[in-house]
Amino acid sequence: MDKIRALAKEGRRSINMQLCIAVESYLEQYEKEHGEIPVPGED
Template sequence: MGVQEAPYSLRLGHEAMQKIRVLAAKDKRSINMQLCLAVETYLEQYEKEHGKIPVESEE
């Protein structure tokens, strides 16, 4: 996962949060880890369809 960024407060609707809870419990993950996996999966899929997302280097 790399270096952790500063915490970010995420606001989700009630139904979306309930669905995340169900998936996290099903896969024995924390809600945070389930959300991280969802974001990483989305980014991978986006890059497959649209190409690499350019970001500034941390060096």
């Protein structure tokens, strides 16, 4: 959590926004390696 806090401060973001960015980045990387994640109801 301290590392997330440090990145948020460096980027002048809230911790919540920094966590959102981290999750989006993770999902993009995951989909590059494994293909798109199917989401029910999203066609």
